Amino acid sequence: MKIKSQRDFFSGLMFVLLGLTFAWASTEYSFGSSARPGPGYFPFGLGVLLALLGALVLFKALTIESDGGDPIGAIAWRPLLVITAAIVLFGLCLPRLGLAMTLPMVVTLAAAAGDEFRWRDALLNSVVLTLGSWVIFVWGLKLVIPVWPVIFGN
Structure with missing residues (x-):
C-alpha cells in the first residue's frame, strides 16, 4: 500500500495512537453508566473519538493522491x-x-x-x-x- 500523503499519514497515526492510549488508560477509572457517568466515561469516549478521527485521516492519506506526496516539512x-x-x-x-x-x-x-x-x-x-x-x-x-x-x- 502506497502512502499518498506523508503529513496525513503520520498525523493520522499519531491521533490513532494517542486516542487508543487515552481510551486504554481511562479503563483504570470507574466507567459508570450513561445516566451517571464515572470519571472514566468521558476520557474513554474522547479517546475512541480521537482514534476514529485518526483512522479517517489515515484512510485519506492512503487513498487520495496529493501533490508530490505532501512531504513532512521542518519542525516549527x-x-x-x-x-x-x-x-x-x-x-x-x-x-x-x-x-x-x-x-x-x-x-x-x-x-x-x-x-x-x-x-x-x-x-x-x-x-x-x-x-x-x-x-x-x-x-x-x-x-x-x-x-x-x-x-x-x-
Missing part, C-alpha cells in the same frame, strides 16, 4: 516552544495570580507563537477568553478557581 520549533512555555506559565501562575491575570498573559503569549501576531487581536482574544472562562468555570460550574491574585484575597 518556535511555535512548539512558545506554546509549551504558555502551558507551563498557566500552571505556575494560576494559583498565584488568578484567572484574571494569568489567562491574558497566556493567551497573548500563545498568540505570539504565530506568524500573524497583532496586539489588538491578541488583547481582544484575551478579554473574550478570560470573561468566557470566568462565566463557564467560576460562575456556571462553580469550580474553585482563584480569580484574583493572592494579594487581593479570594
Whole structure:
C-alpha cells in the first residue's frame, strides 16, 4: 500500500495512537453508566473519538493522491516552544495570580507563537477568553478557581 500523503499519514497515526492510549488508560477509572457517568466515561469516549478521527485521516492519506506526496516539512520549533512555555506559565501562575491575570498573559503569549501576531487581536482574544472562562468555570460550574491574585484575597 502506497502512502499518498506523508503529513496525513503520520498525523493520522499519531491521533490513532494517542486516542487508543487515552481510551486504554481511562479503563483504570470507574466507567459508570450513561445516566451517571464515572470519571472514566468521558476520557474513554474522547479517546475512541480521537482514534476514529485518526483512522479517517489515515484512510485519506492512503487513498487520495496529493501533490508530490505532501512531504513532512521542518519542525516549527518556535511555535512548539512558545506554546509549551504558555502551558507551563498557566500552571505556575494560576494559583498565584488568578484567572484574571494569568489567562491574558497566556493567551497573548500563545498568540505570539504565530506568524500573524497583532496586539489588538491578541488583547481582544484575551478579554473574550478570560470573561468566557470566568462565566463557564467560576460562575456556571462553580469550580474553585482563584480569580484574583493572592494579594487581593479570594
